[in-house]
Amino acid sequence: MSEQDLISELKWRGLIHQSTDEAGLDKLLQSGPQTVYIGFDPTATSLHVGSLMQLMMLRRFQNAGHRPIALVGGATGMIGDPSGKSEERNLLTADQLDANVAGIENQMRKYLSFEGDQAALLLNNFDWMKEYSYLEFLRDIGKNFPVGAMMGKESVRARLGSEAGLSYTEFSYMLLQAYDFVYLCKNHDCRIQAGGSDQWGNVTAGIDLARRMLSKQVFGLTAPLLTTSDGRKMGKTEKGTVWLDPEKTSPYEFFQYWVNVDDSDVMRCIAYLTEIDQDEYNRLAEATKSDPAARTAQKRLAEWLVNFVHGEDGIRSAQAASKVLFGGEIEALDDHQLGQIFADVPNKQLNRDMLSGEGLWIVEALQLAGLATSSSDARRGIKEGGVYLNNRRTTDMNLKLTESDLASESVMILRRGKKKYALLKFA
The missing domain is CATH 3.10.290.10 (RNA-binding S4 domain)
Structure with missing residues (x-):
């Protein structure tokens, strides 16, 4: 896939929600291989369905010849991102953070290639933030942040107007994430940050900080959040979050979640989360329209994602488990799976x-x-x-x-x- 093909693919998949200077970004991508990063908060030992969308974005860049950086927020995770949250997160202990970082680092290695010319990098922002004292950070970084601009960010305004309010700790989160972009630009020539649409304020803060500290133009790109047609976040069930870890969400449960996606949501899930090409996408869309009861698109989505996340053994296990409900043979299933x-x-x-x-x-x-x-x-x-x-x-x-x-x-x-x-x- 060429750089131009990448932009075209992101557009037909509906994955460009906001971008800074799209023409400039196009020109940059066409000038040669670039480095792009996305940050992941270590709030649990496993990534979830919403994280998968961002992993796929990095993977699409890598498939187009660019270098992806998956940044684990060991430092920012100590604070918690206020974006899109109605109240302050519970702060994690150092041991919890270490366990979470280790868990999601291992998962990321399944989805990105860490070999070859454009080998992915897996970094932890704690590695550079731990060197800063509070006073040094205020002097070197804080002086470059106009408070008025910070107050104008939607993520800040929304929380300031809420009953919970916004603590100084959370208010500082934007500075930390913005500095990540500066550090990666300076040390890894990273010129592009991507993320979900709820990260737009943090992304643009990083772009402004890079301009002030490095006198460089960098670019931001956000994708829509993974939501249902009525605006609810996907990846939640009555039992809780749909995780990528098979110990938290079994291949069977993972399969069932996707095979039961609503007709109004299934094609968007295929576009956002899979590498199914546009021709097959159009055929599945037509099948859904002409014979929705067959759930052709849902079955293809479920099979693709289970195979991608859990491998061939996972899809065989999920399919065997599904057949059991319809009277199929019960073979090699344990108490946990039957439960x-x-x-x-x-x-x-x-x-x-x-x-x-x-x-x-x-x-x-x-x-x-x-x-x-x-x-x-x-x-x-x-x-x-x-x-x-x-x-x-x-x-x-x-x-x-x-x-x-x-x-x-x-x-x-x-x-x-x-x-x-x-x-x-x-x-």
Whole structure:
């Protein structure tokens, strides 16, 4: 991909929300390989869906021949960015920050190439900020910041007008992030900063500081935030944030999130988060319009992202887990995976001793699971062929369940009819 192709691609994908001097940025990109950076706040040990959009932006620049810098905010994370927040974040301890930085650094290495002529750089702003004393920072950096300009930033105005207000600590965040741009420009010839649209105030502050301190023109570019059509941030479920770490959000849960994206949002997600080309994008858009019930675009989005984030093993695991809900074979799934698949299914905790000796009578098991109101109701269900043990039909009314009938370490799955599931958990 050439530099000109990059701008064209960002435009058709809708990824340019704001930019400073777009003509100048075009000219810079066409003059040869450039360095671009995006900052990531280490607020958790894993990146999330919103972070993925920024990682993909860096990846697109790298694929076009530019050098990306993924900047982890070990220093700025001690304060917390007030942009887009209605109240002050809880400050993290040094140990929490160290764990978070280590976690997201490892994740970033999966999505960017750290080899070759335009090898990505993974930097931590604590490495240069730790050298500054408070007085030195005020003298060298603070004197270049007009307070009036800072007060004019939307992120500051919004918080000043809120009930929570804005602490001096958070007010200082803009100075730290702006200096990151200056440091990277001076030491790595980084001339471009990108980020989400909520970072516009911080980006332009960095551009102004670079002009004042280095007498250099640098450029800013922001992308829209990843939101639903009604303006809500994506990447949130009833259970919480959708993470990139499989220990926090399993490949199955990750797959289900994307396969259930609304028709009004799916094409924007494909444009923002994947490397699916424009021709395929147009075909998927047409398929969504002509036959929305088939969810062709959602399935393609889910498969692409799970494969990208979790690899081939992740997509196989997610697909196998999805089939289980529709009566598929239950193979090589553990307690944790089954718990995720059947998270909303009624379950009953039982003593494992019930599976020893002669075992637990299937008729009694159906009643304990709430799938039969009486022994005669249970027998009727078995006789009619509507009872399933671990998704396999059972017709033996005298069946005794033992440990050999467990679907995983301690879980047994009963089903009556097509969709009425229950879990028995033996401990």
